[in-house]
Amino acid sequence: MKLHIQNNFISELPADPSEINAPRQVEQAFYSYVLPKIPSNPSLIHASNEVANAIGLSPEDILSPDFLNTFSGSTVYPETKPFALCYAGHQFGNWAGQLGDGRAINLTEVVHGNETYTLQLKGAGPTPYSRTADGFAVLRSSIREYLCAEAMHYLGVPTTRSLSLMLSGDQVLRDVLYNGNPAFEKGAIVCRVAPSFIRFGSFELFSSRKDYINLKLLADFTIKHHFPHIQGEGVGKYLDFFHEVTQTTLNMIVHWQRVGFVHGVMNTDNMSIHGITIDYGPYGWLEDYNSNWTPNTTDRQHKRYRFGNQPEIALWNLYQLANALYPLIQDAKPLETILDAFSLDYEKEYLNMMQNKLGFQIKKETDAILIESLTQLLQLVETDMTIFFRNLGNVTKDDTATTAFNTIKDAFYNEKDLNETILKDWHEWFENYKTRINEEILSDSERKEQMNSINPKYVLRNYMAQLCIEDADKGNYSLLNELFEMLKKPYDEQSNFQKWFTKRPDWARDKVGCSMLSCSS
Template sequence: MKLHIKNNFTSELPADPIEINTPRQVQQSAYSYVLPKKPSNPSLIHASNEVAHAIGISDEDLLLADFLHIFSGSTIYPETNPFALCYAGHQFGNWAGQLGDGRAINLTEVIHENKIYTLQLKGAGPTPYSRTADGFAVLRSSIREHLCAEAMHYLGVPTTRSLSLMLSGDQVLRDVMYNGNPAYEKGAIVCRVAPSFIRFGSFEMFASREDYVNLKLLADFTIKHHFPHIQGEGIEKYLAFFQEVTRTTLKMILHWQRVGFVHGVMNTDNMSIHGITIDYGPYGWLEDYNSGWTPNTTDSQHKRYRFGNQPEIALWNLYQLANALYPLIKDAKPLETILDAFSTEYEKEYLDMMRNKLGFQIKKESDIVLIQSLTQLLERVETDMTIFFRNLSDVTKADLAITAFDSIKDAFYNEKDLDETVLKDWYDWLEKYSIRINEEILLDTERKNQMNAVNPKYVLRNYMAQLCIDDADKGDYSLLNELFEMLKKPYDEQPNFQKWFAKRPDWARDKVGCSMLSCSS
């Protein structure tokens, strides 16, 4: 197995001079060198061939002992120095100070077909940023990360990728619900792949300590290697960088809202400067359309990171990044101009995204009212978001409201909740929708194809991941393989997987791991 190694990050940015792996405050450093802890008996559960090919690893390489040893942390690849990033962040709106890679170790950077990737092991042991934690991860959370990263990619959502999922052979103690009942679970290691793992919090770290020399070094490094198209020097360069991060972050959030994804922990240390989804912890897809839902038990009281609040939180986080970059720009006005444009731009692009979901090509001002009334209706009674939008494409121009209703009624969790008032409102909305699609030029089949290209049929529902986890805990990975293959084509009909195009079962409504999750990993 031959990787084309690049050590840009460690060559050009300051290292922690202390190489003792103990929790501590790390000053004036972008990272600390740290070795993964050798697992006792690693074994490969699953690998993504597509991710392997992207970084220059062949199908044959995946079968080699070298692959197992390197991506479990047992062996260090030649001419590489694994490291953990130093960063800070705001957690649930509060400044948390230094955080850093507490259970992630970056193996190296590689280049393949002129693209740079950072390879990172999650769950490979403690780092100087682990604080009171052990740096390991369990099979439960690792399966969720591995499946979700790839599911998001195939949905068209900007994301980190997952190369491999391995068992460490060791037991890890975890308190799943933070309720004083810890238990041993199987340890696991995921290899995450991204252009880099630089976060908003990477800049916040240096800015908060008034270490402006290293703040500038990090900004210059990031632009040089990851935004090389940004030309110029000084203030204009940093503003262009911030503008691009703002734009890609907005696009990412639009995709989340399009497919009904809720991140659950949108702290600034979990926000990538690449505008990609990182750090899959207590995430979830909306089952019933509920703008107030969060999958995170830690967030259950205030619901800061609820589905409907994700755009506002993205903007709040961008404000923190702007504050961190301010010492390089020394002028708040141009930063404020970029930030002020976010909400207006988001509303405009959200409207276009919803038009696509509804099958509208022609833009009409009245669409705003139709969309707002729809989202209000969807929240009136439990309505499965994925099934509703997918089945809406079956409505034809010739359908009367009552016929159109037959197309979507499978999306309701309990039809008995649809009293006369709610039914009337649905018929009224469907009548307006019928009028609206009759104003479109597209034929019914063309509109259906367009809608099905943006409204997935299959998403990684929490109960599906939990079933997979339960089986994997017993050593059965057949469901993991099945879900992985299905999620590679989420917009296709895939009749052989039809059983997964279904509402959340009743048993999963309040089951741990299926409704809400903790940050426990």
């Protein structure tokens, strides 16, 4: 197994002078060197051939002892020095101070095909940033992260990738509901892959400490290695960087809303400067279309990170990044101009995305009214988001409103909830929709093809992940393999996987792991 190592981060940025692996405050440093805890009996559960290929590894490499040892944390790859990042952040809107990689250890940077990747183990043991935790992860959360990152990639959502999923052979104590009933679970390790794991909170750390020398060093490093097309100097360079982060973040959020993904923990330390989805904790998929839904038990009361609030939270987080970068710019106005544009840009991109989901190639100003009325209708009774939009592609220009309604009615969880008023509103909406698609140039089949390319048939529903976890806990990984293969082609019909194109079963409505989750991992 041969990796092309590149150590830009640790060679150009200052390290924590202490290598004591104990929870503590780390000053004037970007990271701390730390070795993964050697697992007692590691074994490979699954690996992505595509991600391996991206970093320069072959299918044969995946089966090698070197792969097992390196990506379980058993051995340190030659010419590398693993490290944990130091960063800060706002958690649930409150300043939390220093946070850092509490259960993640960066192995190294690698280069392949003119692309740079950072390889990171999640669940490989404690770091100086673990605080009161142990730095390990369990099979339950590791499966959810491993599958979801890859599912998101194939959906076209910007994301980290998953290289490998391994058992450590060790038991990890977790209180899954935070209710005083801890139990031992199987330990696991995921190797995550991203351009870097630099976060909004990385800049907040140095700015909050008034460590402007290292703040500038971080900004210059980030632009040099990850935004090399930004060629300006001085203040202009930092503004260009901030503008690009706002745009990629906006793009990511539009994709989340398109497929019904709810992150669950949009703290500033969980926001990537690359505009990619990172840190898959208590995430969830919007099954019934409910803009107030959050998968996070910790957020149950205030619902700060609910589905409908994700765009506003992204903007709030960008304000915190702007505050962190301000010492490098010393002028609030250009930052405010970029931030002020975010909401207008989002509305424009959201409208365009929804027009595409509805099959509108010709864009009309009145579409916004039709879309608004639809999102209100979808929330009157439980309606499955994925099934609704997928089946909507089967509506034809010649359909009556009744026929069109019947085409999507499988999306309702309980048809008995559709009273006369709601049915009337739906039929009225479909009359308007039928008029609208008859203004389109595309034929029915062409429109369906276009709609099916952005309205997925298969997503990683919460109950599917839970079934996979329960099987894997018994040592059966066949369902994990099945879901992994299915989720690689979420927009294809895949008749052999038709059983997964269905609503959440009743037993999963309130089941732990299927409805809401804690941050426990």
